[in-house]
Amino acid sequence: xxxxxxxxxxxxxxxxxxxxxxxxxxxxxxxxxxxxxxxxxxxxxxxxxxxxxxxxxxxxxxxxxxxxxxxxxxxxxxxxxxxxxxxxxxxxxxxxxxxxxxxxxxxxxxxxxxxxxxxxxxxxxxxxxxxxxxxxxxxxxxxxxxxxxxxxxxxxxxxxxxxxxxxxxxxxxxxxxxxxxxxxxxxxxxxxxxxxxxxxxxxxxxxxxxxxxxxxxxxxxxxxxxxxxxxxxxxxxxxxxxxxxxxxxxxxxxxxxxxxx
Amino acid sequence: xxxxxxxxxxxxxxxxxxxxxxxxxxxxxxxxxxxxxxxxxxxxxxxxxxxxxxxxxxxxxxxxxxxxxxxxxxxxxxxxxxxxxxxxxxxxxxxxxxxxxxxxxxxxxxxxxxxxxxxxxxxxxxxxxxxxxxxxxxxxxxxxxxxxxxxxxxxxxxxxxxxxxxxxxxxxxxxxxxxxxxxxxxxxxxxxxxxxxxxxxxxxxxxxxxxxxxxxxxxxx
Amino acid sequence: xxxxxxxxxxxxxxxxxxxxxxxxxxxxxxxxxxxxxxxxxxxxxxxxxxxxxxxxxxxxxxxxxxxxxxxxxxxxxxxxxxxxxxxxxxxxxxxxxxxxxxxxxxxxxxxxxxxxxxxxxxxxxxxxxxxxxxxxxxxxxxxxxxxxxxxxxxxxxxxxxxxxxxxxxxxxxxxxxxxxxxxxxxxxxxxxxxxxxxxxxxxxxxxxxxxxxxxxxxxxx
Numbered sequence: 001x002x003x004x005x006x007x008x009x010x011x012x013x014x015x016x017x018x019x020x021x022x023x024x025x026x027x028x029x030x031x032x033x034x035x036x037x038x039x040x041x042x043x044x045x046x047x048x049x050x051x052x053x054x055x056x057x058x059x060x061x062x063x064x065x066x067x068x069x070x071x072x073x074x075x076x077x078x079x080x081x082x083x084x085x086x087x088x089x090x091x092x093x094x095x096x097x098x099x100x101x102x103x104x105x106x107x108x109x110x111x112x113x114x115x116x117x118x119x120x121x122x123x124x125x126x127x128x129x130x131x132x133x134x135x136x137x138x139x140x141x142x143x144x145x146x147x148x149x150x151x152x153x154x155x156x157x158x159x160x161x162x163x164x165x166x167x168x169x170x171x172x173x174x175x176x177x178x179x180x181x182x183x184x185x186x187x188x189x190x191x192x193x194x195x196x197x198x199x200x201x202x203x204x205x206x207x208x209x210x211x212x213x214x215x216x217x218x219x220x221x222x223x224x225x226x227x228x229x230x231x232x233x234x235x236x237x238x239x240x241x242x243x244x245x246x247x248x249x250x251x252x253x254x255x256x257x258x259x260x261x
Numbered sequence: 262x263x264x265x266x267x268x269x270x271x272x273x274x275x276x277x278x279x280x281x282x283x284x285x286x287x288x289x290x291x292x293x294x295x296x297x298x299x300x301x302x303x304x305x306x307x308x309x310x311x312x313x314x315x316x317x318x319x320x321x322x323x324x325x326x327x328x329x330x331x332x333x334x335x336x337x338x339x340x341x342x343x344x345x346x347x348x349x350x351x352x353x354x355x356x357x358x359x360x361x362x363x364x365x366x367x368x369x370x371x372x373x374x375x376x377x378x379x380x381x382x383x384x385x386x387x388x389x390x391x392x393x394x395x396x397x398x399x400x401x402x403x404x405x406x407x408x409x410x411x412x413x414x415x416x417x418x419x420x421x422x423x424x425x426x427x428x429x430x431x432x433x434x435x436x437x438x439x440x441x442x443x444x445x446x447x448x449x450x451x452x453x454x455x456x457x458x459x460x461x462x463x464x465x466x467x468x469x470x471x472x473x474x475x476x477x478x479x480x481x482x
Numbered sequence: 483x484x485x486x487x488x489x490x491x492x493x494x495x496x497x498x499x500x501x502x503x504x505x506x507x508x509x510x511x512x513x514x515x516x517x518x519x520x521x522x523x524x525x526x527x528x529x530x531x532x533x534x535x536x537x538x539x540x541x542x543x544x545x546x547x548x549x550x551x552x553x554x555x556x557x558x559x560x561x562x563x564x565x566x567x568x569x570x571x572x573x574x575x576x577x578x579x580x581x582x583x584x585x586x587x588x589x590x591x592x593x594x595x596x597x598x599x600x601x602x603x604x605x606x607x608x609x610x611x612x613x614x615x616x617x618x619x620x621x622x623x624x625x626x627x628x629x630x631x632x633x634x635x636x637x638x639x640x641x642x643x644x645x646x647x648x649x650x651x652x653x654x655x656x657x658x659x660x661x662x663x664x665x666x667x668x669x670x671x672x673x674x675x676x677x678x679x680x681x682x683x684x685x686x687x688x689x690x691x692x693x694x695x696x697x698x699x700x701x702x703x
Contacts, residue, residue, distance in 0.1 A: 155358070157366050159432075
């Protein structure tokens with residue numbers, strides 16, 4: 001880092017040489033803020049009492065020299081230069097009445113804050129890295145014993161599973177829990193699945209029988225099952241606040257409609 | 262400490278060897294951090310000149326007596342090891358419940374209903390071969406065990422269910438298992454007979470068979 | 483309700499918790515065996531029912547005071563580590579730590595002191611864009627991880643330091659970072675927005691962020 005060059009009392013020649021060294025070393029900077037921080041060291045004052053105006057001039061001078069030496073600077077250095085030129089004008093010229101935006105002093109104070117914060121983080125980083133560190137100053141167990149994971153698997157089977165399994169073998173057939181003919185059975189889940197997408201269209205009172213699947217209303221066994229399942233499903237939907245149910249009187253048709261919010 | 266030191270050694274070292282307490286700390290730290298057992302020679306090499314790692318080891322060994330870790334000799338090195346009685350702390354146990362596979366539950370059911378039953382018979386009933394793993398699993402679970410050998414050519418082993426099995430399924434005996442009639446009544450079995458199935462002996466029929474056999478006790482535990 | 487529970491609970495534990503001396507041995511064994519910090523909760527899980535690992539830890543910490551290895555707190559875990567003054571004995575065990583670039587070190591410090599912190603905030607503080615590689619490296623080293631998303635427009639991710647970070651730098655918690663109090667008192671950990679619209683040119687101000695990201699990579703060694 002070239003900052004040491006700035007610590008020494010500089011004659012104008014050595015100062016210029018140092019500045020040039022700085023420019024040649026521009027790749028060594030972590031961006032314009034880093035460069036500003038380095039330049040600020042030349043003022044040899046506490047960062048809190050830094051002259052931002054002077055710093056801005058130093059920076060602009062640096063950019064000018066770089067340009068003169070035909071050193072290509074990254075865009076963010078030039079953006080910073082433009083901003084500092086603006087800051088400089090704000091600091092030098094008295095604010096015009098009705099001027100909008102922050103004052104030059106506010107902007108300068110923020111820049112000083114940023115520099116101080118960056119310097120503080122640099123120092124904190126150095127202190128952190130200088131701590132006693134694992135693997136260098138202190139050590140973890142060299143021969144850790146791995147914890148063996150003993151996974152016990154418990155198999156579960158109930159008497160019903162056992163009997164079902166036996167029944168399945170003896171019938172040489174896919175076991176069915178109920179010997180009822182499932183073709184005529186509609187479950188509430190099936191009814192729910194069927195009704196859910198349909199209720200969006202049920203703006204007006206509609207007879208529940210309208211929701212029975214096609215063909216199910218003719219066969220009495222199927223109609224009973226489908227009716228019971230659809231009624232149970234509609235109770236579920238009403239409970240969920242999705243529909244309303246009404247029945248004018250005992251044995252009257254049960255009618256449903258979409259709930260009105 | 263220093264009066265124990267050989268005068269010759271004192272002359273050699275620029276500094277005195279650290280006090281024994283320090284040496285003990287050093288040995289402790291080195292053995293803790295080392296991946297392999299460390300020999301006395303290596304300790305001496307690592308420690309400041311004039312140290313006496315053997316003595317430090319002796320102190321350290323004493324200090325760790327009865328503790329959760331111990332200083333043990335491994336080959337010609339020394340290492341820290343968990344006290345043997347605390348080995349149980351190095352296991353993490355977890356229990357996972359799984360459903361028995363279809364093959365296992367069917368095999369188990371056949372054994373329960375037909376015991377004592379041979380493997381060939383199980384295969385005949387299931388219509389597929391029974392894998393060794395299935396039988397092993399059921400034995401490992403202590404739900405089945407070897408019964409007596411069948412007095413037929415080849416003297417095949419039979420399988421029977423265990424007390425553990427009865428406990429698990431809440432049965433007094435295997436005879437309490439619902440018969441085909443009850444299964445049918447409970448709707449677990451379709452009334453139509455299996456296609457081309459010859460009548461299978463129920464557990465009752467097998468019970469007689471068991472009584473007639475009284476040979477090898479070898480396979481019973 | 484609770485007075486009904488108590489006798490039942492007593493009945494549940496078949497054995498009393500082991501004496502504190504035994505519990506201390508157990509904690510000692512578990513921590514010796516582990517290379518990573520172990521939480522009190524995990525200790526409790528592994529020790530017999532009714533144990534009080536927190537108290538056992540307190541006893542153990544005292545026992546190891548001034549020894550070659552020490553009991554240290556790392557975040558919400560506990561670990562045994564060799565005493566830092568004995569590091570010189572451990573040349574063989576010392577691991578060559580990767581030389582970190584200045585960018586990586588500064589980024590790490592900023593995350594540690596300002597956590598949880600967004601990438602934009604890190605860039606604001608450093609005045610340059612943070613390269614993806616820097617963040618990736620720190621994540622790979624397990625020193626930082628993603629924290630919660632910030633509840634601001636864009637819901638940016640934040641970064642926080644890990645337990646491994648604390649372990650590596652010998653910190654009990656992120657509150658023990660060197661100079662943290664002073665930095666906070668000096669207001670240097672506040673996020674202070676730039677005054678007015680004429681914001682300081684930050685890395686966000688640049689049109690081609692991608693291009694500059696690539697560029698800052700050049701500065702890393």
